[in-house]
Amino acid sequence: MPSTLRAQRARNRSPSPDRGEEPPAAPAGADRPATIALLQSHSLTQLVQAELENLILSGELAPGAKLTELTLAARLGVSRGPIREAFRLLEEAGLVRTEKNRGVFVRQVPLDEALEIYDLRAAMDEWVGRRLATSASVAQIKELRGLVEAMERAVRDEDGTGYHRLNLAFHDRMVEMAGNAKLTAIYRRLIKELSLFRRLNLAAAGWLPVSVQEHRQILKAIAAQDAAAAGAAMFDHVMESRQRTLDHHAAPAEGRGPEPRKVSRDPRQRQKV
Numbered sequence: 001m002p003s004t005l006r007a008q009r010a011r012n013r014s015p016s017p018d019r020g021e022e023p024p025a026a027p028a029g030a031d032r033p034a035t036i037a038l039l040q041s042h043s044l045t046q047l048v049q050a051e052l053e054n055l056i057l058s059g060e061l062a063p064g065a066k067l068t069e070l071t072l073a074a075r076l077g078v079s080r081g082p083i084r085e086a087f088r089l090l091e092e093a094g095l096v097r098t099e100k101n102r103g104v105f106v107r108q109v110p111l112d113e114a115l116e117i118y119d120l121r122a123a124m125d126e127w128v129g130r131r132l133a134t135s136a137s138v139a140q141i142k143e144l145r146g147l148v149e150a151m152e153r154a155v156r157d158e159d160g161t162g163y164h165r166l167n168l169a170f171h172d173r174m175v176e177m178a179g180n181a182k183l184t185a186i187y188r189r190l191i192k193e194l195s196l197f198r199r200l201n202l203a204a205a206g207w208l209p210v211s212v213q214e215h216r217q218i219l220k221a222i223a224a225q226d227a228a229a230a231g232a233a234m235f236d237h238v239m240e241s242r243q244r245t246l247d248h249h250a251a252p253a254e255g256r257g258p259e260p261r262k263v264s265r266d267p268r269q270r271q272k273v
Contacts, residue, residue, distance in 0.1 A: 044078065044082045045082045045085045045086055045089070047082075048076060048078060048082040048083060048085075048086040049085075049086040049089045049090060051076060052067075052072070052086055052090060053090065053093070053095060053192075056090075056095050056096075056106055057095075057192060057195045061106050062106060063106050063107065063108040063109075064105060064106060064108050065105065065106045066103055066104070066105050067087065067096065067103070067104045067105065067106065068103065068104075069083045069084055069087075087104050091104075093189060093192065094107060094189060094192065094193050095107055095192060095193070107193075109193050109194070111245070111249055113193075114193075114194060114245060115242060115245070115246075117190050117193060117194055118194070118238055118239070118241065118242035118245070119242070120190065121187070121190055121191075121194075121238050122234075122235050122238035122239055122242070123235075124175075124183060124186075124187060125171070125174075125234040125235065125237070125238050126231040126232070126234050126235040127178075127183075127231070128174055128175055128178045128183075128234060129174075129218065129221070129222065129227075129230035129231040129232075129233060129234030129235070130227040130228075130230060130231040131178045131179075132174060132177055132178060132222050132230065133221060133222050133224075133225050133226055133227040133229075133230035133231070134225065134227055135177075135178075135179075136177060136222055140177050141219075141222065141223050143173065144170065144173065144174065144219055144222070145219060145223075147166055147169060147170045147173065148170065148212070148215050148216060148219050150166050151163055151166045151167065151170065151212050151215060152212055154166060154208070155208045155209055155212050158208075160208065163208055163211075163212075167211065167215075168191065168195075170215060171191070172187075172188070172191070175187045175188075207244065210240075214233070214236070214237040214240060215237070217233045217236075217237075218230065218233045218234055218237060221233050
């Protein structure tokens with residue numbers, strides 16, 4: 001059982017007279033116990049949701065996998081109630097789907113929907129790049145540079161898993177730095193839906209050096225306070241990822257693996273897709 005869930009259950013457990021513990025004093029207000037129980041239950045549901053989300057985004061619960069309340073409740077050491085509520089929240093987040101008379105399944109994002117998400121994300125990221133080129137502080141640029149340097153080390157070490165984690169952190173931090181809470185919330189939902197596609201793209205042989213080069217271009221434009229170049233570099237980076245998705249899905253049908261393309265060093269020269 002995950003330690004966070006174990007700790008939560010320990011906090012929620014009522015004192016037992018069999019162990020010689022004193023029961024808590026009766027609270028003031030007739031509905032207070034119900035309120036406390038509701039808050040405790042809601043907190044446990046959030047922990048269950050977070051744990052299931054991690055299992056889905058890591059690929060341990062694969063797209064198309066059927067999720068059963070009983071199995072997951074036993075696995076996480078909780079009752080079926082928090083599992084059921086977590087399913088509802090995960091469906092709202094676009095990570096699972098409920099099929100009538102069949103059950104709950106990890107959602108499979110079809111290719112055409114993924115491409116639509118890439119198009120939307122490209123527009124969002126272009127705005128983020130422009131914004132940071134004019135607003136990023138010296139400390140923020142230093143933070144982003146540290147992430148890019150860590151990504152470069154991951155490439156040298158051929159650490160695809162570490163690179164994927166740093167890649168997500170780099171872009172998420174940029175969106176946070178742009179300072180638009182609504183955009184951040186929308187962005188994070190889109191990234192979760194694209195997560196499995198992106199892991200496949202970056203895991204393909206030869207793509208990590210190409211991807212890290214794109215990140216260097218982004219950082220260079222932001223540090224130079226060139227809004228047009230930063231916006232274009234961000235846009236191009238997303239559209240390159242979009243093209244990698246198309247290449248990855250086309251390659252099996254053609255009996256070959258997708259080959260990395262050389263990225264233009266001029267971020268204003270946008271890749272046509």
